[in-house]
Amino acid sequence: MWTPGDLWVTSRPVIPVRPAAGKPSPEVLAALDTRWRWRYLMLAPHRLGFFLAMVVLVASGGWWALVQVARSTGWWGLYYALSPTLVHSVVMAFGFIPLFFAGFLFTAGPKWLGVAPLPAQALRAPLVAQAAGWLLWLAGAHWRIGAALAGLALAAVGLVWMSALFWGRVRQSQAQDQLHARVVAGACALGCLSLAGLWLSLAVGTHALARAWVFTGLWGFVVVVYVTVAHRMIPFFTSSAMPMVQAWRPFWVLWLMLAAALLQVLAAWLEWAGLPATRAGPAWTLVHGTLQLVVGGVLVWLACVWGLVQSLRNRLLAMLHIGFLWLGLAFVLGGLSQWLAWGFGLGTLGLGALHALTMGCLASLMLAMVTRVSCGHSGRALVADRIAWSLFWLLQAATVLRIASAVPGVFGIAWAWLLPLAACLWAVTMGVWGVRLGRWYGRVRADGRPG
Numbered sequence: 001m002w003t004p005g006d007l008w009v010t011s012r013p014v015i016p017v018r019p020a021a022g023k024p025s026p027e028v029l030a031a032l033d034t035r036w037r038w039r040y041l042m043l044a045p046h047r048l049g050f051f052l053a054m055v056v057l058v059a060s061g062g063w064w065a066l067v068q069v070a071r072s073t074g075w076w077g078l079y080y081a082l083s084p085t086l087v088h089s090v091v092m093a094f095g096f097i098p099l100f101f102a103g104f105l106f107t108a109g110p111k112w113l114g115v116a117p118l119p120a121q122a123l124r125a126p127l128v129a130q131a132a133g134w135l136l137w138l139a140g141a142h143w144r145i146g147a148a149l150a151g152l153a154l155a156a157v158g159l160v161w162m163s164a165l166f167w168g169r170v171r172q173s174q175a176q177d178q179l180h181a182r183v184v185a186g187a188c189a190l191g192c193l194s195l196a197g198l199w200l201s202l203a204v205g206t207h208a209l210a211r212a213w214v215f216t217g218l219w220g221f222v223v224v225v226y227v228t229v230a231h232r233m234i235p236f237f238t239s240s241a242m243p244m245v246q247a248w249r250p251f252w253v254l255w256l257m258l259a260a261a262l263l264q265v266l267a268a269w270l271e272w273a274g275l276p277a278t279r280a281g282p283a284w285t286l287v288h289g290t291l292q293l294v295v296g297g298v299l300v301w302l303a304c305v306w307g308l309v310q311s312l313r314n315r316l317l318a319m320l321h322i323g324f325l326w327l328g329l330a331f332v333l334g335g336l337s338q339w340l341a342w343g344f345g346l347g348t349l350g351l352g353a354l355h356a357l358t359m360g361c362l363a364s365l366m367l368a369m370v371t372r373v374s375c376g377h378s379g380r381a382l383v384a385d386r387i388a389w390s391l392f393w394l395l396q397a398a399t400v401l402r403i404a405s406a407v408p409g410v411f412g413i414a415w416a417w418l419l420p421l422a423a424c425l426w427a428v429t430m431g432v433w434g435v436r437l438g439r440w441y442g443r444v445r446a447d448g449r450p451g
Contacts, residue, residue, distance in 0.1 A: 032444055035443070036439060038442065041120070041441055042124070043120065043444070044107065044120055045103060045106035045107050045123055046374075047120065047442075048103070048124060049100065049103025049127055050100060052128065053103065053131075053370075055434075056091070056096040056099060056130075056134045056135065057434055058427075060088075060095055060096065060134070061430045063138050065427035067088070072417065080141060080142060081142065081144050081145045081147075082140070082202075086214075087137065087148070089214050092358060093217050093218040094134075094198075097222055097366070098191065099131065101188075103370075104373060105166055106118055106169075107373065110169060112232075114175040125158075125161065126161035126162040127158065127162065129157055130155045130162070132151075132154060133153070133157075136148070136150060137151035137152055137155065145202070153199055155195070156192070156196055159188075163188035166184075180229070184224075184225050184228050186224075187228070188225070191221030194213045194214075198210050209272060212271070219262070224258060227257035229369075230324055230365065231253060231254045234321070234324060237372075238310075238317060238321075242313075263288075282342055285338050288338050289336070289338025289339040289342060291335075292331045292334045293335030293339075295331045296332035296333075297328070299324075300325065300329065301328075303327075307321065308321045308322075319371070319388075322364060323361055323363075323365035324361070326356055326360030326364060329360065337349035337350045349407070352402075355402045355403055360403075363395055364399075367388075367391065367392055378445055379445035379446035380440075387436065391432060391433050395429050397425060398425040399422075401419075402419065402422040
């Protein structure tokens with residue numbers, strides 16, 4: 001358990017100093033203990049959640065780059081106990097993102113709900129269980145399936161525990177507006193169900209069913225949380241930084257985004273059930289593609305209404321708005337893929353649409369939001385500096401390369417190297433970002449304040 005005195009070190013004994021309500025004095029700032037310490041991860045929920053998320057993010061990114069280079073070159077002769085594509089999709093959907101959710105939800109969530117925040121110590125066991133489980137999942141993929149399943153089970157227990165803690169905050173709330181928090185809590189419950197279903201599917205060896213559970217978790221859990229938080233926060237952030245842009249977030253927008261996410265969950269289960277191969281398959285493909293195009297068009301329009309163009313003058317806001325724009329583009333690409341499959345028997349844009357969602361939208365919003373929260377809660381200015389801005393555009397480049405790699409033959413012989421290049425660029429980008437911010441979480445705030 002830390003005390004305020006832990007934050008200051010001097011050459012002689014002094015009475016521990018608590019920072020004043022205003023700006024601490026220069027003497028106090030000069031005496032801060034600026035070393036990285038494990039115990040400082042317990043100073044606030046976002047520190048622990050974000051740090052563990054960075055560990056899983058950097059590890060999974062490096063692992064996937066290694067796999068892609070090994071596949072392209074034949075080096076190393078890696079052994080796989082599980083399909084590396086399945087391992088990759090699972091850890092990208094369920095691995096680091098819920099840990100980032102924990103850091104945000106247990107920091108902003110109590111403010112939404114008007115309840116007391118949980119101490120970081122209450123989150124330590126469920127969050128460490130998730131991080132350890134996902135590292136074991138990656139190791140088990142090259143060792144034995146039993147180890148991978150043990151890691152998956154440990155991660156699932158951690159997610160259920162974390163979700164139960166958040167539901168506890170919701171149940172205690174007397175706030176008038178609980179809609180966003182309750183939608184997020186419901187999505188967490190679906191995420192727990194998806195992870196349990198995934199474990200059972202792999203335990204009995206039905207990989208097609210496992211794929212349906214992965215997409216259920218991606219769309220019904222991860223995307224639902226993202227769009228719910230985006231609906232609440234992006235207009236607020238924009239109007240706060242740019243008073244000329246009015247905060248506008250009608251609830252029909254939220255219902256549309258939630259319905260679109262659940263449509264994709266339905267599509268995943270219909271695909272598992274074999275509907276595309278039946279006589280009704282072409283009709284469903286046409287309807288599904290049309291709905292995705294309509295939703296994508298509305299979301300692109302919404303990105304502009306929420307201040308996409310105006311945000312370009314503020315880098316941190318621009319990162320948020322460009323990330324949200326990718327959501328609309330992902331639906332547009334998905335709709336075009338369905339139409340190509342219906343009209344010409346081609347579905348080459350499907351993987352491109354998926355990565356427009358995961359890398360373009362989810363990762364961009366993750367980088368923007370986590371950078372913003374980390375700056376604000378570490379006593380730094382709420383700006384995207386040159387490093388953060390450069391990393392953001394490297395992520396955009398990796399996204400474009402990954403989408404291009406989903407269209408074979410377009411770039412000739414160079415096409416075979418687009419996927420490894422995208423994977424390596426992702427690993428480098430997330431590695432630099434993760435190490436940089438990870439150094440912040442184990443240090444006291446630069447402004448000397450608690451938290």
